[in-house]
Amino acid sequence: MALELFNTLSGKIEPLFASDGRALRFYCCGPTVYDYGHIGNFRTFLHVDALRRTARLNGLGLHHVMNITDVDDKIIRNAAAAGQPIGEYCAKYERAFFEDMDALGIERPEQIARATENIDGMVSLIERLAAQDIAYKAEDGSWYFRIARFPGYGKLSKKDLHGMEDGARVDLDEYEKDAARDFALWKAAKPGEASWETPLGPGRPGWHIECSAMAMKYLGESFDLHAGGEDLMFPHHENEIAQSEAASHKPFARHWFHVRFLLVEGKKMSKSEGNFFTLRDLLLKGYRASAIRFLLLSVPYRHQLNFTFDGLTESTNAVDRLRTFNDRIRTGNWPDAAPADATLTNLIRKGDTDFTAALSNDLNTAEARAAIFDVLRAVNTAADHSRLTRFDAEETLALLNKFDSIFAVLEDRDAELTRTALAWAESEGRLDEADPSLLTTLSFSDADIDALVAERTLAKTQRNFARADAIRNELLEKGILLEDSKDGVRWKRK
RNA sequence: GGCGCGGUACCCAAGUGGUAAGGGAGAGGUCUGCAAAACCUUUAUGCGUCGGUUCGAUCCCGACCCGCGCCUCCA
Known part of the structure; x- marks a missing residue:
């Protein structure tokens, strides 16, 4: 069964494939490195990781690009407060981010792209839009995207902007825009803020332009898949599509993958609710990285996950059981005798089929998990009754290996x-x-x-x-x- | 207000138009010096409520109740 995945753009589950026949070219919106990553961030990256690994299991090559946003309002504000240049400030959190990714067993993308290292590409993209009068310069020197000139605007987030009132929410210092919904491509330099001297004038990139420029640079103007958290669907991804397609006149990403937000103890995670946790917070509380990974992967990406400490304890126990089982089968001295019958072998192979089928079915990690536990019980029972043969033990280990190529929790680090x-x-x-x-x-x-x-x-x-x-x-x-x-x-x- | 998602056992959580996966927890048992691990048994005549379609609905349709998300540079 080929890998199928829900596509936000079409609203349907569709086969996922590499259009060049070799590698899946995909882009994932990475972190803004202004602070330590929280578990919500990591839920997204963990499911993108599961997608990577599942694609590989399905024989697809991978060309995965992830950006690091290392210049934006929050960074400028925080770096100033810390009395550091933004480069130095961001380097610390970028390092921390990758340490956390490693701790959670998340594979590195093939390509990391930093915004500040790709200013040129953004400038030339804006120039392409300006040449068509789709980008315009406001009096303060900022550049904006003229949404009225992109008819497909809203196709990803299914928003019909015709009925929306212009000017309903006009930011006071954005009064120079032609229309309230027009978004910034390039922000004019302000005193004391990081800025670049460019043909557009001194300034820094708007939020969305970096992803368009870097995705097209590394993956081409059209590519296979674009991923991110559900909040990015609008306006970020909608704006990426507008900028990119208006410039290239080609379809941008074919497939869009969005991971739903998680809840923490039944509520949206927020600092004011007191339910905001970084990975490091949880490790210091004594929860294990493997349990966090397993819990965050246990609920399929399109469902809201309610992250709780009870859930974390359950996941700790579940991972323990898997590890105990893995150790038992791996270290046991199973007899070479031929299996009395094929019942157990068939069960293990069914587990294998079910596991792969579940993942191929829109990345149903919950079902994939269940398939493994079915095998675990059957094999433990056989071992308890001295009926486990070396042959079936090896079949089991092969399946556990496949399981771990996605879930990656068996090794105890x-x-x-x-x-x-x-x-x-x-x-x-x-x-x-x-x-x-x-x-x-x-x-x-x-x-x-x-x-x-x-x-x-x-x-x-x-x-x-x-x-x-x-x-x-x-x-x-x-x-x-x-x-x-x-x-x-x-x-x-x- | 606009768009969207969800309500399944003590908890978490899959799922299908034909009669409820899996995990965790609890209880009883087997094994063990005792534990632990493992295994066995057990915990939803029932899938938010009320109608409808159907031979048959948890799954389809409608209404309602409840919870949640996006529409705010929060993943």
């Missing part, structure tokens, strides 16, 4: 990532925000734990269960859980 977050908090003087129990748990090194486990094993062989249980309880209090099994003792951090 959590303690290491949390340590990194703690080190960051310390360097920022924010260690007081960390959950105290985290510090005690992580204060035990793996070697410390192994030593105590060895001592307990010795006590057990001497049937000194009191001592053995004392050690186990001591570790449990520090958040370290022991599991005895036929093949020895395993431990894990809670």
